[in-house]
Amino acid sequence: MKKLMNGMGNLPYKILAAATVSLAATEAMAEGAGGGDGKSVGAIAEGLVGQMGNIGRLVVGGAFVGGLVMLGTGLMKLKAAAEDPRSTKYSEGLWRVGVGAALVAIPAFTGVLSQTFGLGEVKITAGGGASF
Numbered sequence: 001m002k003k004l005m006n007g008m009g010n011l012p013y014k015i016l017a018a019a020t021v022s023l024a025a026t027e028a029m030a031e032g033a034g035g036g037d038g039k040s041v042g043a044i045a046e047g048l049v050g051q052m053g054n055i056g057r058l059v060v061g062g063a064f065v066g067g068l069v070m071l072g073t074g075l076m077k078l079k080a081a082a083e084d085p086r087s088t089k090y091s092e093g094l095w096r097v098g099v100g101a102a103l104v105a106i107p108a109f110t111g112v113l114s115q116t117f118g119l120g121e122v123k124i125t126a127g128g129g130a131s132f
Helices: 002-009 011-033 041-083 090-116
Strands: none
Touching (some): 041 090
């Protein structure tokens, strides 16, 4: 029974592994059947890196929106505590405002880090030059 439960617990990993192998096989078959016009491993890796960057931008944007929500709820809790201190504590509003401010600051912080380490976006200009 324990072996069966371990097998069931590993089921998502097995499904993911099967999907990965089938995707890689499909890419290899498409490259072989297309006469060499399929994607190379390097092109696939570049596409994956680009998608990971987009996922990072989505997470940072979500953190900003979540921070705005936390700030709003924190301010509403502080207002409720000011109106009736017995029903709501000031600390509930204060920690929400603090967490919200930290989440709102994440995009600025990641922007500074990416510029510091040279990971900013490269933009190709019309003249053929690249700007960072």
